Amino acid sequence: MIATPVLTDQQVADFDRDGYVAVPGAFRGADADAAMRWTTEVQQMPEEVGKHWVFHEQSRIDGAPLINRIEYIAPFHAGFRELTEALKAPCAQLFGEEVVLFKEKINFKMPGGGGFEPHQDSQAGWDVYASNFITVALCIDAASEENGCLELAPGQHRRGLLRGMEPLTPEDTAGMTFRKHPTQPGDMVLFDAYTPHRSEPNNSARIRRMYFATYNRASEGDHFAPYHADKRRNFPPDIEREPGKEYVYKV
Numbered sequence: 509m510i511a512t513p514v515l516t517d518q519q520v521a522d523f524d525r526d527g528y529v530a531v532p533g534a535f536r537g538a539d540a541d542a543a544m545r546w547t548t549e550v551q552q553m554p555e556e557v558g559k560h561w562v563f564h565e566q567s568r569i570d571g572a573p574l575i576n577r578i579e580y581i582a583p584f585h586a587g588f589r590e591l592t593e594a595l596k597a598p599c600a601q602l603f604g605e606e607v608v609l610f611k612e613k614i615n616f617k618m619p620g621g622g623g624f625e626p627h628q629d630s631q632a633g634w635d636v637y638a639s640n641f642i643t644v645a646l647c648i649d650a651a652s653e654e655n656g657c658l659e660l661a662p663g664q665h666r667r668g669l670l671r672g673m674e675p676l677t678p679e680d681t682a683g684m685t686f687r688k689h690p691t692q693p694g695d696m697v698l699f700d701a702y703t704p705h706r707s708e709p710n711n712s713a714r715i716r717r718m719y720f721a722t723y724n725r726a727s728e729g730d731h732f733a734p735y736h737a738d739k740r741r742n743f744p745p746d747i748e749r750e751p752g753k754e755y756v757y758k759v
């Protein structure tokens with residue numbers, strides 16, 4: 509079994525102050541290796557209607573198709589199911605109550621893959637399901653300034669939703685400082701759904717895979733099934749898309 513990370517009192521206090529906390533070495537040795545192995549397994553699973561959701565992007569270098577993101581993984585992979593269980597405890601520490609899984613995905617950010625404009629995750633319409641969420645970003649491959657590590661703005665999380673379903677503007681982010689957080693395999697960063705964050709495109713030759721598991725308070729209900737049903741209607745995986753129809757990724 510993969511070991512469950514436990515946050516220190518200082519890490520809990522840092523999260524309350526900043527809206528996020530970086531936890532180096534949350535998974536070590538065989539556990540960090542397992543997360544990497546499972547990620548490669550998921551990457552190699554055949555893309556089929558009704559299974560995990562694979563999304564592609566075009567390389568910024570040569571236009572070649574790249575895997576951009578795989579979502580809805582745990583129902584189809586025992587290792588990730590175990591991981592989603594192990595990640596509940598630190599989120600429960602931060603919320604001060606039990607949590608339920610809302611969604612999870614791997615962002616691949618291959619060489620030539622795009623970055624993310626500044627946003628709060630709740631801008632994606634999550635606020636209809638629950639009042640707040642905690643996402644665990646688990647580093648699979650080393651993430652650096654060169655391949656687009658996470659950048660987060662501390663101390664903004666009590667300001668509510670700053671904008672609707674579009675990236676934050678320069679006016680919105682004026683006065684914010686985005687701190688770069690390079691990570692090593694097994695490190696995690698936990699952030700709430702109001703903490704602005706961004707990341708650069710991958711202009712390097714090194715892949716940057718990162719796993720994101722998002723939880724809400726158990727007292728606010730289990731929204732896993734309705735969220736995925738809604739998303740499948742509005743933004744289905746590439747293999748389930750109707751030809752000729754346009755699907756727009758917002759935030």
Ligand SMILES: O=C(O)CCC(=O)C(=O)O
Nearest residue numbers: 615624657658706707718
């Ligand atoms: O993968 C990243 O660098 C950030 C991803 C992100 O913020 C998101 O998918 O909402």
Ligand SMILES: [Fe+2]
Nearest residue numbers: 627628629705
């Ligand atoms: Fe995000």
